[in-house]
Amino acid sequence: MRILLVEDETTLATTLARGLSGVGFTVEIAPDGGTGLRRAQEGSFDVLVLDIMLPVLNGYEVCRNLRTAGVWTPVLMLTAKDGEYDETDAFDLGADDYLRKPFVFDVLVRRLRALVRRSAPERPTVLEVGPISLDPVGQHVHRDRELVRLTAREFQVLHYFMRHRGAVVTKTDILENVWDVNYDGDHNVVEVYVGYLRRKLGRHTIETIRGAGYRFSDPDAAASNRRA
Structure with missing residues (x-):
């Protein structure tokens, strides 16, 4: 699940x-309201965590502009302000949930997962490609109905592949959407995680497209095509 913070x-x-x-989310940070508004409009996120007191545009303005533009990504607003009107104002402008600082981290995680579940009608609850199924909310992966244990990063990489099943995706696509748009480390880390997933899910799960990137498809169908 992708979060814009x-x-x-x-x-x-x-x-x-x-x-x-560490608990399975992919996080992109925006340092001010103007940047946050632009990225929320241009990117594909499962949920937005939006502070109210921000430079350039405050959280209220960001939320109002998003809803006016027809962007309905769930929004959880954060504030350190005290006042009975903050919560009402946030909801009136289109926010979906609200949390006061300081807060308990586990509470934030539960609230975010609840927001994703509530918005599930706009996206499949469970992604399925052949014998592989992935539950983005429960953070479970099964192959042939058997649980496959993945690390948080492996889960994020697989989630990205399954959301783009059948399409060729580049290393840069994966790094920007699973790691960070500003990631400047070794791009071969993608190959490492592709290798991990192949070992756990089957070597035909992810196809290497020379000079282009990778393609995720039904591993059983891919294996049958190779035998034909």
Whole structure:
């Protein structure tokens, strides 16, 4: 699941991103409301975590602009302000949930997963490709109805592949959507995780397209085609 975290407190944003990545989310950080609005309109996110007190555009303005533009990605708003009107204002502008700082991290995680579940009619609850199924909310993967244990990063890579089944995706596509748009490490890390998934799900699960990238398709069908 992809999260856009719009938060100008650098330490908090980094801490939250690290924690959320550790429980299976892919997190992109926007440091101000203007940047957050642009990325939310251009990107594909499962949920937005939006601080209210932001530079450039505050959280209220970002939320209002998104809803006016027809962007209905679930929004959880954060604030350190005290006042009985904050929550009402947030909901009136189209927010889906609200959390006051300071908060317990586990509560944030539960709230985010609940938002994704509530928005499930717009996307399949469980992704299925041949014998492989992936539950993005429950964070479970099965092959032939048997549980496959994946690390958080393996799960994120597989989720991206299954959302783009049949399409050729590049290493850059995977790095920007699973790691971070600003990732500047070794691009071969993608090959490493493709190898992990092949070992756990079958070597025909992910096809290498020379000079282009990778394609995820039904592993049983791919194996049958090779035997034909």
